[in-house]
Amino acid sequence: TALWLYGHRPPADVTIEDVVRAADISRPLFYRYFTNLRELHVAALRSVVDKLIARLDNAGSGTFAERLHALLGELIDFAGACSDSYLALLRSGSAITTSDTGALVDRVREHVLTVACARAGLAEPPPALVLTVRGWVSLVEVTLVSWLRESDISRGWIESWLVEQLFTMLR
Amino acid sequence: TALWLYGHRPPADVTIEDVVRAADISRPLFYRYFTNLRELHVAALRSVVDKLIARLDNAGSGTFAERLHALLGELIDFAGACSDSYLALLRSGSAITTSDTGALVDRVREHVLTVACARAGLAEPPPALVLTVRGWVSLVEVTLVSWLRESDISRGWIESWLVEQLFTMLR
Numbered sequence: 269t270a271l272w273l274y275g276h277r278p279p280a281d282v283t284i285e286d287v288v289r290a291a292d293i294s295r296p297l298f299y300r301y302f303t304n305l306r307e308l309h310v311a312a313l314r315s316v317v318d319k320l321i322a323r324l325d326n327a328g329s330g331t332f333a334e335r336l337h338a339l340l341g342e343l344i345d346f347a348g349a350c351s352d353s354y355l356a357l358l359r360s361g362s363a364i365t366t367s368d369t370g371a372l373v374d375r376v377r378e379h380v381l382t383v384a385c386a387r388a389g390l391a392e393p394p395p396a397l398v399l400t401v402r403g404w405v406s407l408v409e410v411t412l413v414s415w416l417r418e419s420d421i422s423r424g425w426i427e428s429w430l431v432e433q434l435f436t437m438l439r
Numbered sequence: 440t441a442l443w444l445y446g447h448r449p450p451a452d453v454t455i456e457d458v459v460r461a462a463d464i465s466r467p468l469f470y471r472y473f474t475n476l477r478e479l480h481v482a483a484l485r486s487v488v489d490k491l492i493a494r495l496d497n498a499g500s501g502t503f504a505e506r507l508h509a510l511l512g513e514l515i516d517f518a519g520a521c522s523d524s525y526l527a528l529l530r531s532g533s534a535i536t537t538s539d540t541g542a543l544v545d546r547v548r549e550h551v552l553t554v555a556c557a558r559a560g561l562a563e564p565p566p567a568l569v570l571t572v573r574g575w576v577s578l579v580e581v582t583l584v585s586w587l588r589e590s591d592i593s594r595g596w597i598e599s600w601l602v603e604q605l606f607t608m609l610r
Contacts, residue, residue, distance in 0.1 A: 279451075280450075280451065280477075306451075370449060395589075395591055395592060396592070396600070398585075399581075399582055399585055399592070399600075402581050402582075402585065403577075403578035403581050403582055403604070404578075405581075406574075406577040406578060406580070406581045407574035407575075407577060407578060409577070410570075410573050410574050410576075410577045411570055411573075411574055414569075414570055414573065418566075420566055421566060421567070421570070429567070429570075433574070433608055436607050436608065436610070437604055437607065437608065439607070
C-alpha cells in the first residue's frame with residue numbers, strides 16, 4: 269500500500285491518514301509497527317531496493333554489451349512490472365540527497381556504477397568515466413519515467429537506444 | 440537563509456525552528472509572512488528559478504554550438520556562484536515529481552528543452568529527440584553536482600565535455 273501511495277504522490281503529500289485508509293487498518297495498528305511515516309517510507313523503499321539489486325546481480329553472462337543488455341533488460345522489466353515501486357523510488361531520491369530515503373536510491377545508482385565498471389574490468393575508474401556512467405544512469409532513470417508515462421516508444425527500442433548511448437558517451 | 444538551509448539539508452529535515460534560529464527572527468515574524476514551511480520553500484525556490492531562467496535567456500548569439508556553450512556557461516557560473524541555491528533546487532526535485540516544488544524544478548528543465556529546440560530550429564521535436572535532450576539535461580544536473588562536490592575537474596573541461604556529449608547523443 270505504501271509503495272502504491274508513494275508511486276502516485278510525492279512523499280511529502282502522503283499522510284498517516286492516507287496510509288491507514290488505503291490499507292484499511294486502524295491508526296493503533298500502524299503505530300504498532302512504525303514510529304512514524306518516515307519509517308514506513310524507508311521500509312517500503314528498502315524492500316524495492318533489495319529486490320532490484322538482486323535482479324541486477326542476476327543479469328547474464330557473455331560480452332560486455334550482452335551483459336549490459338541483460339542488466340538493462342532486468343531494470344526495464346522491473347520498471348514495467350512494478351511501476352508503482354519504481355516511481356516511488358525515483359520520487360524519493362533527487363539527483364542530490366543525503367536523507368535516509370535518498371541514500372537508498374543512491375545505493376541502486378552506485379550499484380549500477382560498480383557492476384558496470386566491474387564488467388568493463390575497471391577496478392579504479394578515472395573521474396571522467398565515473399561522471400559518464402553516473403550521467404548515463406540518470407539518463408536511464410529519466411528515459412524509463414518517460415517510457416512509463418508516455419510509452420509511445422517500444423521496450424526494445426529503449427533497451428538498444430540506452431546501450432548505444434552509453435557506448436557513444438564513453439567514446 | 441532558506442536557500443542556505445535547503446542547500447545543506449533535504450527539505451524534509453528542515454523545521455520552522457531551524458529557519459527562525461538561522462535567520463535570527465521570532466516565530467510570530469515567520470508566520471506574518473508565511474502560513475507554513477512549504478510556502479517558504481516554494482517562495483525561496485521560485486526566486487532561484489526566476490533568476491536562473493533570466494540568465495539562460497540572455498545567453499549569447501552565434502551558431503548553435505556557440506549558443507549552447509553560452510547557455511551552459513551561464514548555468515555553470517550560476518551553479519558555481521550560487522551553489523547553495525542550485526543544490527537547494529536540485530534537492531527539491533527528483534527526476535519525477537508532481538509537487539509544487541518539483542514543478543518549479545521541471546520549469547527549468549522544460550525551459551532548457553524549449554530553448555535548445557528553438558535554437559536548433561525545431562518547433563515540434565520528435566519523441567526520441569525530446570528523450571535525448573531530457574536525458575542530457577539530467578546529465579548536466581548530475582555533472583554539476585559532482586563538480587560542486589568534488590571539483591577535481593576544471594570548469595572549462597565540464598563545459599566542453601557537456602557540449603560534446605549532447606552532440607554525440609544526438610548523433
